[in-house]
Amino acid sequence: MKKKTLYLFIAASLSLLVAYNSPDDHYFEVMKNLEIFGSLFKEVNTYYVDEISPNELMNEGINSMLNSLDPYTNYIPEDQIEDYRIMTTGQYAGIGIETITREDGKTLITKPMKGFVGEKSGLLIGDQILKIDGIDVTTKNGNEISHLLKGQAGSPIEVVVKRFGSDKPLTFKMVREKISTTNVPYFGMVSNEVGLIQLTDFTYNASKEVKDALLKLKEQGAKNIILDLRDNPGGLLGEAVNISNLFVPKGSEIVSTKGKVKEWNKKYNALNNALDTDIPLTVLINSSSASAAEIVCGVIQDYDRGVLIGQNSFGKGLVQVTRSLSYNSKLKVTVAKYYIPSGRCIQAVDYSNRNPDGSVGKVPDSLRVAFKTKIGRVVYDGGGVKPDIENEKPHVPQILSVMLRKGLIFDYATEFRVKNASIAPAKEFKLSDAQYQDFVKWLANKDLDYKTRVERTIESLEKTAKEEKYYDDIKPQLNTLKDKLFHNKDNDLQKFKSEIKEELEKEIASRYYFADGRMEASFDDDPDIKAALALFKDESKYKKILSK
Incomplete structure (x- = not known):
């Protein structure tokens, strides 16, 4: 069967070669190389000294070829289509365990989703998964366990876990349900007049989720809005257009795309009446805000609609589409670059001009071009979106980095939850000095060796x-x-007490209030949120930033 498929591929290539037999024709070069590739593939499979897997060899060849283009042009074989569908739609059937992690040979639940069957049944952060439907998973990797947790909606599932502080395994019998991961994991009031919307993805319905959150925050008295796009990798361009449209008037150009094929030369305008064009707005961004997230923050900046706070965004100005291939596989391919309203493309890495060693570099400052926002503020292309107020990325002390990497903060929070039935609301929760010293004592026999x-x-x-x-x-x-x-470990525990306490408070709050708790526990320490709150209190500074 494999040989038959290979010969059909070569025959098809040869037939196309006949159709494009002009030496001046670009397609002649394409088909000539396809013929060479097919012949080489046949010879290697026939004569190589050891038995080889045609699928593995072909996948390696395809991936190496696409890697020479850019990181976003990818081959998706049939066995990965379901994962790709989940990534783009945010929908699957399971029990609502968003993330699990392997730590010291254990598989731990790190993020159960509030409101779904796993959380409702009583599964907790820190539970160690032992069995799924009678299958021992203690030696399986995260992907294997994730696939076992998923299945048809309505199908039964039995999960056995070990909980900290209990020697007896706990068995949970549940029924899988349709899971929709939210694009807005959190929205709420930071203060009496300031609402915050955390947007982490741009899958289907992202714009509806942002719209609903904005309306509810205004009902709760929000007179200022923080839109948090930090660590948002982007997603669907259409959702970026619709989210931008919530804040800028109908008819405004949001983004345009330009590609080699004319059908990708398009303009996307705001098609609906804006939800609010006046409410003071700050947008939080960082170096992991990319693609669709950069379209939104770029639109806000180019129309002088709000103030950007944080660090320079990632700089991904490329558009991908998915094309269907044979045997249920797909190709995600870069087809165009996008340009935000000022006319700038924020693409930071020049993949079309590689160095002799094959590496790529960022667009040099000397080649970056100046553009202007609606009122005439100067902005630049070729390097992501630069915030109006720059905050340095918070420094993580070495001792805290080691604690996080070794799971010590995670483990202590799990133990704290078992020993403490409740805590104050996440916005108010603070570890006392005595509780911090308890943590220091708990660390005494833990592996915390490190070098600065x-x-x-x-x-x-x-x-x-x-x-x-x-x-x-x-x-x-x-x-x-x-x-x-x-360094002296004891000295570092006191020197970096505030940073360690902050991380402990967020992790502990998540044990009681899930993702909402983690976010709300950060309000009083997050430098970007603090900067946004200070700006809203200084109306003259806000207006000055958005003036020429």
């Missing part, structure tokens, strides 16, 4: 000095530096 960047630099310097025979000359100075700079 300064320590690694000194060790490298010491090694180089020995190799180049300068060590004896600088040994006293190095020893002095070591005494002063080598």
Whole structure:
């Protein structure tokens, strides 16, 4: 069967080659190379010394070819179509466990979705999954476990877990249901007059979710809005257009696309009456805000509709569409670049001009072109969207980074939940100094060994000095530096107390109030939210930023 398919492929290539036999014709080059590829593939399969998998070899060849273009042009084989559908629609059937993680050989539930059968049945963050429908999953990877949790809506499922503090496994019998992951995992009031909408995706219905959230916040008294697009990777262009339309008037150009094929040269305008063109608006962005998220924040900036706060966005100005291929596979291919209302393309990486070694670089500052917003503020293309108020990305101390990587913050929050039936509302919850000291004591027998960047630099310097025979000359100075700079774990626990407490409070709040709790526990510490609140209080500064 494999040989038959291969010969059919070669025959088809040859027949097309006859149709495009002009040496000047671009398609002649295409089909000539297809013939060469087909012949080579046949010869390798026939004569290579060891048995090889045609599917694996072909997938490797396809992926290597597409990798030479850009990271967003991808081949999706039949066995990955379901995962792709879930990613683009946000819909599947299961029990509502959004994320699981492997830690120390255990599979732990890290994010049950509020309101779905898993959470309603009593599954908690930190539960270790032991069995699914009688299948031992203790040695399976995350993808295998995820597939076992999913199935037909209405089908029964039995999940056995081990809960911290209990030696007896717990069995949960449930029925799978249709799951729709939300694009707006949180909206709520940050203060009496400021509402916040967290938008994390642009799958179907994203614009409806944002619209509904905005209306409800206004009903609750919101006179200012924070739209949080941080860590939003983008998604459907149509949803970006509709979300932008909520804040800018009907008829406004939102985005245009230009590609090699004329059918991708399009303009997308706001088709509906705006929901609110006047409410003061801030948009939070960071280096992981990409694609559709950049269209929205770019529209807000280009029309001087609101103030952008945070860090420079990712810089993805490329449009992809999905094309159907043989045998139920698909190709996601970049077909155009998009341009926001000022006329700028925010694409930051130049994939069309690779370096000799195959690497790609960002568009150099010397080639970036200036554009103007509606009232004449200067903005630039070729490097993402630059915020109006720049906040440095919060520094994560080495000790906290190690705690997060080793799951110590996660494990302590799980244990805290077992020992404490309730806590204050997430907005008010604070760890006391005594509770923080309990955490410090809990760490005493945990693996928290680490080296700071300064320590690694000194060790490298010491090694180089020995190799180049300068060590004896600088040994006293190095020893002095070591005494002063080598970290002390106990000192670091106090020096970075505020940063560690902040992370603990968010993780603990999530045990009681899920994603809402994590977000609300961050309100008083989040530098971007604090900057937005301060700006809303200073009306003259807000207006000055949005003036020429």
